[in-house]
Amino acid sequence: MKSKDIRKMSKNDREKKLKELKLELVKSRSRNSKVSNRTKEIKKIIAKILTLNKSEEVSSKEVETNK
Numbered sequence: 001m002k003s004k005d006i007r008k009m010s011k012n013d014r015e016k017k018l019k020e021l022k023l024e025l026v027k028s029r030s031r032n033s034k035v036s037n038r039t040k041e042i043k044k045i046i047a048k049i050l051t052l053n054k055s056e057e058v059s060s061k062e063v064e065t066n067k
Contacts, residue, residue, distance in 0.1 A: 001045050001048070003048055003052070006045075006048055006049055006052055007052060011053075011056075014049050014052070014053065017045075017049065018046065018049050018050070021042050021045055021046050021049075022046065024042055025039065025042045025043065025046070028042065
């Protein structure tokens with residue numbers, strides 16, 4: 001999943017996707033003791049979503065303090 005696709009998602013959609021990915025990550029870890037390519041991909045997508053959520057949170061706080 002690309003960053004631009006994540007940006008297009010609403011906050012609720014990102015939260016749902018984050019929960020799905022975390023569940024998938026747990027399942028993939030239990031299936032394989034080794035770290036697979038899919039596991040790495042899931043981790044990257046989770047990081048992208050969390051980073052975007054955090055940056056939006058910070059920017060909204062900046063807007064509030066500038067008022």
